[in-house]
Every structure is written in structure tokens, then in C-alpha cells.
Amino acid sequence: MDQCLFFLLLFLMGRKGFCQEEEGCSKSVINSCNDCIKSGPYCAWCKQLNFTKAGEQEAARCHTRSQLLEKGCEADEIISPEDIVTVAKDMSLSRSFNQQEPVQLRPQEIRLKLRRGLPTTFPLHFKRVQGYPVDLYYLMDLSYSMKDDLKNVKELGRSLFAALKTITEHAQIGFGSFVDKTVLPFTNTNKEKLQKPCDENDQQCQPAFGFRHVLKMTSREDMFRENVGRQFVSGNLDSPEGSLDAMMQAAVCGDKIGWRNSSTRLIVLTTDAGFHMAGDGKLAGILEPSDEQCHMENGLYTKSSEMDYPSIRQLAMQFEQKNIQPIFAVTKNVEEVYKQLSTMIAKSEVGVLSSDSTNVVELIKSAYNRLSSKVTVTHDDLPDNVRVVYTPNCKHGGLAGDTKGVCDSVHVGQEISFNVTVTADECMEDTSFIIRPLGIKDTLKVTLSTNCECECNDLNSKNNAHCRSVGKVTCGVCSCKDGFVGQFCECSVGEKDEQSLRAACQRNNGTECEGRGDCVCGRCSCHTTESGSRYHGDYCECDDEHCEKYQNKLCGGNGKCRCGSCNCKADYEGSACQCKKSEESCRNKGTVCNGRGSCKCDQCECNEGYQRPFCETCLGCPDPCQTKLKCIECLGFETGPFSKNCSVACKASIDHSLVKGFTITQKQCHQKDSESCWIRFRLEQLAGEDHYKAEILEQRDCPEPPNVTAIIGGTIASVALIGICILLLIKLLIYMNDLKDVRKFENEKKKAKWAEADNPLFQNATTTVTNPTFTGE
Template sequence: MDRRLLLLLLLMMEHNALCQQQQTCTKSVVNSCSDCIRSGPFCAWCQKLNFTKPGEQEAVRCDTKDQLKQKGCDDEEIISPFNYPDITKSVPLSMSFKNEEPVQMSPQKINLQLRPGLPQTFRVAFRRVQGYPVDLYYLMDLSYSMKDDLQKIKELGNDLFAALKRITRHAQIGFGAFVDKTVLPYTNTNKEKLAKPCDENDQQCQAAFGYRHVLSMTSEEREFERKVAAQFISGNLDSPEGSLDAMMQAAVCGDKIGWRNSSTRLIVLTTDAGFHMAGDGKLAGILEPNDEQCHMENGLYVKGSEMDYPSVGQLAAALEKHNIQTIFAVTQNVESVYEKLSKIIPKSEVGVLSSDSRNVIQLIQRAYNSLSSKVTVTYDSLPDNVRVVYTPICDNPGPTGDSRGVCNNVPEAQMIYFDVTVTVDSCIEDKSFTIRPLGIKDTLTVTLSTNCKCPCENSEDKAHPHCSQNGSIICGICSCNAGFIGQFCECVIGDKDETSLRASCQRNNGTECEGRGDCVCGRCQCHNTESGSSIYGEFCECDNDQCEKFKNKQCGGNGDCDCGICKCYSDFEGSACQCKKSDEACRTSDNTVCYGRGSCVCNRCVCKEGYQPPLCKTCLGCPDPCQTKLNCIECLAFGSGPFETICSMECRNTKVEKVDQFTLTTKECQQKDSEGCWIKFRLDQLVGEDNYRAEVLKQRECPEPPNVAAIIGGSVVRITFIGIVMLMLIKVLLYMKDLEEFKKFENEKKKSKWREADNPILHTATTNMANPTFTGE
């Protein structure tokens, strides 16, 4: 597309956009043309000499173009900068791939000089190149549960290449495998198990590993078949695998994987399990976060035992940065897990594998067609205060948003467009950002600058006649030389500097002359209002148009407005002099006004805090007078209490009368005084807030003093009696104990069986005598 035609199209789009917006200029503090330009996208400045009326502020020069024209400013005198887009590089789109670098998006570079707040729209064209090269990296889970799937991939090598060649003649394929980190609790770290983590009956098993790069990108079918045939299953302990580790290395190790600069880059991840992510490494004592760098040596990821898994955000950023699209070929049991992951990973698709991966080729074909036919345009990080909105122009547009534009089901060689609207909210230095389609190398660099200054702000004439020969003209107003101030530089500063003189026109460091006058030689010259009434006061703070109105009349027609406050005539009152003076409705039964606890305004009582209308008789939330007046009643009636020495001063508004019986019908109070006596009294509140009359019974109810002798005598008797009772109780207990022991002895004695004369000591002596000569005859 011709560059001049593109520029004309951009200007027409901008003009249409401006016509659709309501042009208004909301001014804040405007002292110069630059201030006006920054106030809003539709603010313009009139640089015509003598445009302002005497005493009128220069801020009236700032308004919309239409308003300035109505005020008498000519077109050539109006300054209103517009956006200026400049396409600096626009290489035509390629139709098909022909070895050289194809171009799928145009333009490639654009400079935007923008006015803050004024949106600028430009158009980006995109066309998919026919036969664009494809690099497919097959990343396979080789944990033990994927044994059947590995065998099927070994058989489908030719079919996989045939499918890729149907997509493009310039296809390459690579192969990588992963299991998990070779540390506990993910892998058995027993030496024998590290060497052979599979089942004991499975002879073909390779040692445990995290991620292994097997084959760099190649277009040779036999090389792919040979490398894949040499792979065997491995194993680990837990169900989730280290797939994110493997994908990160495949993305950042581009020179070792063999990604081409001009190609569609695909990673096909096949697995039947979930994945570990950042933070899971803590289970193995791995605390160092993933650094998103390549750590591959001899085809192996060597930092798996030292570095945590990457986060999903880190992986998404790495894939987007290297223009890699992902196809998750997973079994049905983990489909929902990878569907959620796919929403975070840009340009990714999910397909369901059969139990032995037999359908992987059809799955890759469908996913590739879905990815390649969906064109998503987005940007990298935006500068501060910059907004971008995309509007897709195609047969199947996605939702319009501020972060990306989407066109679905785009066939090869079909031209589509995106309208990109850029708005800068405030003045910025030169900045740039990049727009690109996801998964594609083409980029558009947008360089931004802001137009925040007026071209009329440079002047070399320091003695212009309009400025009394004491200054120069800057955008229609005088810029005075040193030592002079004033609208026409007519005042000599003298001993004071300009800052001091201008400060004397500010009340409490506020706006100069309240924004309603000019500071001339250190004094405010006030303007006139549109209604013709005057503005006055030292700082132009007063006028007679801002008083409160009643019945659409200022001060109700019953007073004069003085510096915003109604001064009512003698017979009227109220903030707007809306009431005739009268206190008839405020009179009480005892002919007081609001009981002295409020004022009568507009014939209604305005009560003091707590007291309730209509006549301020009762008080809600006030302290109980029975308690607050106790000290005064005690000191006035009985000459005691905390106020005893200061009674006349503290209790001057309280009148006390001692009586034998009450005559007042108010609430009766009963309080204990400082001596512990009960005082009974009744209070009647008189006119005013703290004015009371009290009747107090003459007799207080005081407790009798204690009888010391009786207390002591009674105590001695009680103690003696208690002592005797205790001794008797102890004696009884000892007697009962001895009696029990004696009975026990008697019982034991009865049980004993005594034999009489058993003791040989108690027997009498026995003597046998024999006469040897006696024969017995």
C-alpha cells in the first residue's frame, strides 16, 4: 500500500473520530498557551492581540475553536495542535514463502506525535503466508504409565512427517522427553532405583532424569525414527511430572533445539499426568526460583535438582517472548487441568489423546489449524499514561478489548485488518512499544511523542509596542522584561521582585485575586460579573450576587447582600431574610423564650445541644441532675461534701430549701453523700441551662456507729465457744478411736486357742528310784 495513501487514510480516520466526539474544553488554571493545550484535547488558544477586555483574565483565550470564533478570534489566530502520524517503514505483505524473510504484517514502524487526551487511530494489515515453515518439537512424558504411548510414537514417525508436509513443504521436527526432578520425594534416590526406576520385570528402562533433549530440529524422517526408537521408558514416584521444567528449557535453549528465525514454532506436549509448578520444589528443599535461563549440557537439564519449577506466569512469558505456540496432547483424566492452563498460556490448544496416543497425528492437525487460523494482535509493556484499543476488521472478529485484537477462522492468503487506537493521557518524553501477532515474528514498533507546546512561545522581540516597549509578545499576551509587570508591562516593580508583588495579591497563599481580578503592581484590580454587578474586596473575594435567595429574590428582598452574606432589614431575620421577627410561637407558659435554652429564629426555637423542640423544655442525652447537683445540695443544705469550701462559687445557680415534706411534684432523687448518708431531694429546672431550685428533706438517713465493746465482747465469747466445741469434738474422736482398737483386741483374743499344761516349765518334777538288791519278791 502506498505510504501517502496510508497517511491520508489515517488523517481521515482521525477526523471522523473527532467529529463523533463532543468537543468541550474544561479549563482549570490557565496562564499560557501550553497550559491551555494541556487542559484538554479540544482546547484551543487565541493569540490575537487585544482579544481580552480591560481587566479580563487571559484565560478567556482558552476555549474550543467554535467558541473562540464566536468571540471574534480568526482562524489563523487560533492555535490547536493535532495528532501527526508518520509511517516510517511499510514493507508490502508477502503472498507465499520463498526462502527470503516473509512479511505478514504491515506497517513495521510508525511515529505518532500525539496531543494528550486526543486519540489517534491507525490501521494494521495482516496476511498469513502460504507454505510458511513449521518447527514442531515433540515433548513426551516418559514416565512408566506412558509405555504404550511411546511404542505407538515409534510406529507413527512416517505418518507424523506426512501430516506436517501436508501443512507445509518446509517442516522440521525435534524430540525431547521428561519425567521429573531426580530428588526425593519425586524420584526414588536409591542408587539402584536411580539406574533403573521401572518395574523389575521391565528390562528396557533408562535411568531417572528430569528433561532430556533427544533430537534437534531436522527434516530427515529416518533420523527422527532412529532417535525415537532408541528411547525407553523411565519412572518416578509421584503423579505430577516436571513438564514445566521441560517446556521452559525447550523455549529458552533455542540454539540447541534448532528453532528457525522464520517459522511457526510448535511444542507438542504429550502426557497423562498433571504438572509441578513454582513452590513445589520446597518439598525437596529446593528454594532457588527458576531463572528462565538455558541450563542444558549434553542434552540434559543440569539444574533440575538446584532450581525450583517455573511458575505458570514465567512459562507463559517465555513462550510468548520466543513466539512458541503450544499443543497439549493429554489423556482425558487431566483434560480439565490443561484446559485451565491453556487459558493462561497464550496461543495454546488442548486435545484429548487416546489411551495409546494412536490419534496424536489427527490431534496435532486439528490443533495447528485452530492455532494458525486465529490471529491475535497484542503489545508488550506499555509506557505509563498510554492506552491502546484494538478493533478487528475481519469476517469473524473476536471481542474488542484494550489488550488484544482477535480474528478467528482466518484462511491463508486472506487479508485482514486491525484498527489500533492509541491515546496518551499526559505529556511524556519519547517512548515506544511493540505490537505483534502472537506466535509470529513480525512486529510493529510504535514511537510516541507528545505535542504539549505552542509554536508561538518563542519570541526575540523584547520591546514590543503592545507591551509598552517593556516586553515581548508570547502567543498574544505580554511577557514582561525584568523589572516590569502588568497586562501591558506598564508597572515598574521597584524594590520588590515580581514574586513578592504577586504574593500580596493572594489570600492565604491561594489563587491570585481569587481568580476574579488582575494583580496590577501588587494590588488586585477586580473584574465585573456578567450581570454587571461589581466584585470588590482586597483580594476580589466579595460580590453582591452570591447571597442566598428566597422566593427567587436575593435575601428575600428584605435585606442587602454584603460580600455573600445577607444583612437583613430591622423587621426581618434568617439566612435569606425570609422571616419577620417574632417570638410568639417561642413563648413558654412562664413567659420566657424557649426556656432560656435556645434562640427564637423565624418564630421557631433553635435549641441548644440536647434540648428538644418545640420549646427546648426537655433534654435528651444530658447528664442526670440527681447526680450532677448532689455536691451542691450537700454543701448548701448540710455544709459538707467536696464543695464545702467553694460552695458559693460552684453552686451559685442552685437554690436549696430544707423542708419536712416535699411540695414540688418533680422526680424525687435519693443519693448517698460523702458521709455515707442518704439525702432525699427534688429538683425543678428553672429558666436557663444550669439553673435549678431544690427541696431537701431536713433529716438524712445516716447509719448508726458501731458498738465497739459489744463487738469485742461478742468476738471473745464466740471464739471461746468455738474453742471448747473444737476440743470436745477432738476428745470424742479420740475416744471413738480407742474404743474401736479395744474391740478389735477383744475379738482377736477370743479367736486364740490356749492349751493348758503344755509348758514343761510348769510341770512338777518326776523321780524314779531302783534298789539293785531288791528282786521284786
């Protein structure tokens, strides 16, 4: 019954479109049904005869299912392949460990046949087996500073085995030790110091060494106690040790260490110092990088002085491949160093040792419980253009992601599950990859292929009347015999009206098919490009190879080139898909670009006049003190030109809370309103281009009304005064002019030379008096 429910759930989750909203169909070059199915996950093809109109391209048959139905295509004539999920191997989960191979992961093999770009989801179940075997390799730093710790470790056998018995009856322990490379500057290479690198007074000191494998995995407590009891400290020069060398050899030398196939593999590293890493070997002239191979003879690492230390990434990869989980039992002084190391190695834990390592058993138990209760599902290298996302279903919550899924606080015997969503972004043949829980041997093999072909099952396709009996129908489209072309095979090669047919292949009376194709029956048949892809478009004007590049990659590697423009993936934008979509650097005071621009490539593209970085200030914009004066006047005092429709005229640009209580002052204004009153107010520009909040600072300052009597009296007095002033001015001008003439005459008189003489023409006057009564007698 459980298995039936499992397959039912698998079927429902695999049928995309059952409850998922249909998305669009982004078409590019569509010449056939196969082209349509390949172009997008939600593209469907209508094979119905006579679906396209006369002269309409067959690409119109390609659209979403809903659009095709809306255009009149019958539901049973629509081709849209669905994802197919087939469980190939599905063994039941084991309840407890026995001598047979336990099953902790279900299913074990699954086959997917997917639509390009269409995600499909299936469940993955996991259950921790009761009593699962544990292999613990105790790897100890035997530099001189660990002398006291070694004494206590020699007595650990009984308590360590007892602690493991509480976890499982099938426990094994091995032991190894390390110091550092026996070359300068890591170790004193003086012959005597190589033999006895410890203090002169310390007689129990073994020669310097890099890594030594002491005890193969065993379930015998006496062997552990005996072999560890024969160990003594050694020494080196610098503080960091060769921990990574030792862990790499313990991981890759599986047969010599004694790792079992079915077991939880633990490496417990105890140290009080940091570690050397890749590159440090150059200090000693060691240039050859670690080859991640086993180089152990008679228990000693033989390439210690010839190969550099491994990198952390190399070590992490080996731990993941070999299902090994490290526990770093370190002293307080290096706790932070190993915590940083733990973040780079999946399924690892860090615990703090006491000064003499007496708490190491409790530390191992608590670290093991944390590791085993945390289930992390991930995958190995994915095929190109395949994406996987994990969504955990956990009682105590979990972490989803596209590289791994995590469930925490998982108890023994508790079954958990993950929803695994797989998407193939390109068409591909059979390929496979492995999904596994970290630290667990069980795996799921996923075999993946894509469904990019149409199965139309055309009937009576030979010499169909729909194709003028000179062609067959393939998915609703005519495939013509040699010598015939056209949508319905209506054109024969060598047809007489060649000029009009060729004109139909010319864009704007230009070159026929842009010089990139042949005109066949009035339609362009495009050539291939140099790289093998095809030109496309009605006139072969498009190709998918000449788009903008970023970091020398077409469309930055984050999109597809479509007819000279980049079609970016969902999370990218920019002309070359060079930017990951983000608005983090565009946000200011809770808004994106203050509502005065758009965020592109995590930078604000401001509207005209506004300035970066957040489009706060505007150059060349009108003074808001003047543009908002009429609204301030009507909202605050119900006067002015907007007084009759103030709420409508000022609704969009001024916050109607207006006059009370905001304290952030951006701009203070002092303006005269329509009644010649002075208004003092301040404005704060809110998000958006023309949205303000205002506060009137004080009442209006208006002038007193005029005194009519004073104005009239003053006017008359002013006119009289002006008249008198004008008369005085005229009199003054006349006087000044006369004075000027007098002075001129005086000056000319002084310049004249006078001579006294009689005028010869002048005769003195003669007076004759006649008596009228005198008769002359």
C-alpha cells in the same frame, strides 16, 4: 494505488476532530499557551491581541475551539495542535514463502506525535503467508504409565512428517522427553531405583531424569525414527510430572533445540498426568526460583534438582517472547487441568489423546489449524501513561480489547486488518513499544512523542506597542522586560500605589497570596511546593498534592489531584477515585436504587428516610394508605376533594391503570373516605419516591341514610326520659340528705344524759275566772 488509499485512510483516521464530537476543556493552572495545550486534548488557545478584557486573566484564552469562536476569536488565531501520524516503514505483504524473509505484517514502523489525551487511530494489516515454515518440538512424558504410548510414537515419524507436508514444504521436527526432578519426594532416590525406577520385570527402563533433549530440529524422517526408537520409559513416585521444567528449557534453549528465526514454532506436549508448578520444589528443600535461563549440557537439564519449577506466568512470558505456541495433547483424565492452563497461556490449544496416543497426528493437525487461523495482535510492555486499544476488522467477527485484538477463522492468503488506537495521557519525549501478532515473528515498532508546545510564529514581537513598548508578544500574551509587570506590562516595580495593589492579592482581607506567593502588580505570583510543583489560583490557594488518598495513593492512582479535590478518570468515582464505576450492585428489579437514590461506588446512596441496600423501605415516611386515599377515592369512585381534577392531581403518584389486575401485594389498606365509606385497597410502590400502583379489593362499605321520624321521636323520648331521671335523682338526693340528718340526730340523742328535776323558774299556770256580773256584794 493500494498504497495511496492506505495513506489516505491513515490520514483521515489520524485527524481527530474531523468527524469526532468536540469535548470539553478542563482547565487547571493556565499561565501560558503551553499550559493550555497540556491541560486537555480539546483545549485550544487564542493568540488574538486584545482578546482578554481589562483585568481578565489570560487563562480565558484557553477553551475549546467552538467556545473561542463564540467569544470572538478568529479561526486563524486559534492554536490547537493536531496528531501527526508518519509511516516510517511500509513493506508490502508477501504472497508466499520463499528463501527471503516473508512479510506478514504491515506497516513495520510508524511514528506518532500526539496531543496529550487525544486518541489517534491507524490501520494494521496482516496476511498469512502460504507455505510458512513450521518447527514442531515433540515433548513426551516418559513416566512408566506412558509405556504403551511410546511404542506408537516410535512409529509416528512417517505419518507426522506427512501431515506437516500438507501444511508446508519447510517443516522440521525435534524430540525431547521428561519425567520429574530426581529428588524426594518426587522420585525414589534409592541408588538402585534411580538406575531402574520401573517395574522389576521391565528390562527396558532408563534411569530417572528431569528433562532430556533427544533430537535437534530436523527435516529427516529417518533421524526422527532412529532417535525416538532408542528411547525407553523411566519412572517417578508422584503423579504430577515436571512438564513446566521441560517446556521452559525447550523455549529458552533456542540454539540447542534448533528453532529457526522465520518459522511457526510449536511445542507438542503429550502426557497423562498433571504438572508441578512454582512452589512445589519446597517439598524437596529447593528454594531457588527458576531463572528462566538455559541450563542444558549433553542434552540434560542440569539444574533440575537445584531450581524450583517455573511459574505459569514465567512460562507464558517466555512463550510469547519466543513466539512459541504450545499444543497440550493429554489424556481425558487431565483434560480440564490443561484447559485451565491453556486459558493462562495465549495462543495454546488442548486436545484429548486416545489411551495409546494413536490419534496424536490428527490431534496435532486440528490444533495447528485452530492456532494458525486465530490471529491475536498484542503489545509488549507499554510506556507509562500510554493506552492502546485494538478493534479487529474480520469477516467472521472478532474480539476488541485494550490488551489484544483477535480475529478468528483466518485462511491462508487472506488479508485482515486491525484499527489500533493509541492515547498518551501525559506529555513525554520519544519512547517506543512493539506491536506483534502472537506466535509470529513480524512486529510493528511504534515510536511515540507528544505535542505539548505552542508554535505561535509571533511577528514584530520585540517591544510591541501592545505591551507598552516594554515587552514582546508571545502567543498573544505580553512578556515584559525586567522591572515591568502586569497584563500589558503596565506596572513598574516600585509603583507608588502599593497598598491598593497588595489589597488585590488578599482573599477576604486575609494573608497576602495565602503566604504562598508574592504580590506583583496586584497579582499573585505563586511559589513552588516542596515537591517542585506550583501553588496556583488567584490567591495561590490551591495545590495538587493534598487530596484524599486510597491504598496510600493520591486519588487512588485513578485520578489527578486538582486544588484539593480528586479529578477522577472516566471509569472511576468517589472522593478518592477509589471506586470503579458500576451499577451492578445497585440494580434491583431492573432499576437503580429503585429510583430513590443514586449509585455511588457500587452502593446506593438513598434519599432521606429510605434504607439500604436498595432504598426499598422508608423509616419516618408518612403512611401511603392515608396519603393516597384521596387519589384512590377519586380514581376509583369519582368522589372526594380531587374529583374535579383527579387526572391532574394524581397523575404523578398513582398508576392510572389503578384498579384491575396486579397481584403483587406490598401493603393492604382499610381507610374511611370523605363520605365516611370504608375502602379496602392495596398498594405496590413502584420505582421512584412517590409512584404507586393500586388495586381496589372490593366496593365501598357506606352507612345507610338516617330515619328522621325515628330520630325526632327518639329525641323527644330521650329528653323526657332524661328529665324524669333527673327529677328522680334530685328526689333521691333530698331523701338521702334527710335520712342522713335523722340518723345524725338519733346518734346525738343516744349520747345525751337526761336528769329529772324541776325548773326553779318554772311556775305552774294560774287560772282566774271572774264573773262579770258579780258586784262583790
